[in-house]
Amino acid sequence: MKGKRSRTWSILLILTLLLMGGCSRPAEEAQGNTEEKLLVYASFYPMYDFAKNIGKDKIDLKLMIPPGVEAHDWEPTAKLMGEMEKADVFIYNGLDIEPWAEKMTGSIENDQLITVEASQDVDLIKAEEHEDEHEEEEEHGEYDPHVWLNPMNAMKQAENIKNAFVKADEENKDFYEANFEEFANKLRALDEKYKQELSNMKRKEIVVAHAAFGYLANRYDLEQVAITGLSPQEEPSAAKLAEITEFAKDHSLKYIFFETLTSPKLAQVLAAEVGAETLVLNPLEGLTQEEINAGKDYIAVMEENLAALKTALGE
The missing domain is CATH 3.40.50.1980 (Nitrogenase molybdenum iron protein domain)
Incomplete structure (x- = not known):
């Protein structure tokens, strides 16, 4: 009788543990899902x-x-x-x-x-x-x-x-x-x-690939001259290119800015025409996968833009 009773208690204990485990799992899952994103x-x-x-x-x-x-x-x-x-x-x-x-x-x-x-x-x-x-x-x-x-x-x-x-x-x-x-x-x-580091630059004029930098220029007292308009897909006329070439020469600009997601060809042609170099000024309309993988973000790219502006405006 004693052995029979012991086996019965063992079976009851196992069943209780199984039931407790079965009940606790949904509770844990529910707890994990309480915060929906x-x-x-x-x-x-x-x-x-x-x-x-x-x-x-x-x-x-x-x-x-x-x-x-x-x-x-x-x-x-x-x-x-x-x-x-x-x-x-x-x-x-x-x-x-x-x-x-x-x-x-x-x-x-x-x-x-x-x-x-x-x-x-x-x-x-x-x-x-x-x-x-x-x-x-x-x-x-x-x-x-x-x-x-x-x-x-x-x-x-x-x-x-x-x-x-x-x-x-x-x-x-x-x-x-x-x-x-x-x-x-x-x-x-x-x-x-930006305000401190751009306030004493010897130049204020920037020639950019497309007219994305109007708000930045207004904020920090710069003059933006754009090769194309608000959309980088626009094609500038020969007269427009001639006008920008003359502007760059008149102001002895040493750098012409291009962007990462569009063709640099126009900026390179213009730079060659006026004896300047090219630099990236990123409008942050999108990052490449490589930039994202490198941990870049809005703040980091804007700091890179500031460094590029200081290079171009300080010469």
Whole structure:
């Protein structure tokens, strides 16, 4: 009898342990899933970077325009639009740099989607007027869309993104607010560094591949002369190239800037014509995969841009 009772207790103990294990697993899984991340889509790199700084590990962040692809002429696929049906937040710059954005949001069946036009409430500058008639039609719109190249504008865009995250996930408001303040302080420091290091340069004129640097030039009292207009795909006329060549010679410019995601050919031809060298000035419309793998981000690239500007303006 004693051995029988012992076996019975052993069986009961094993069954109890099995039941406890079976009950605890869903509880553990539930505990692991208590914090659902916001699903966030960002149109192109600066929007992605700002969102990443604010959302950190509480968001599942997707970059829509792939690394190394120029932002001006990209279009979303039907597959991507279908995936966005599940998104919580969609971030885009606005000002027609993503002409597909508003059309896409209008066609997505997702009443809960929070859409952020990050350039809202930024002080805008008018698009440059070009002499060529065809260029008028190819520009983005009335205003220059490259607002993020002024760190103070970038801070406003980051604030707009932060507000959207708070709206979508109010429980984590303090987290997003703290991250925004941390990033804003980095942007203030970057702005101060630009102001201090560019204030005493012997030159103020920069010749750039396309007219992306108007906000940066305005902020730091520089003069931007662009080979092409707001879109790098534009082709300048012979008269325009002759005018820029004369400008570069008159000002004895030693450097002509080109970009990483577009052909450097025009900048190289112009540099050869005026006896100058070429340097990269990155408009941050997108990073290459190599740059991302190397750990570069908005702040790092803007610091590289500052170093390039100091080289060009200091000679």
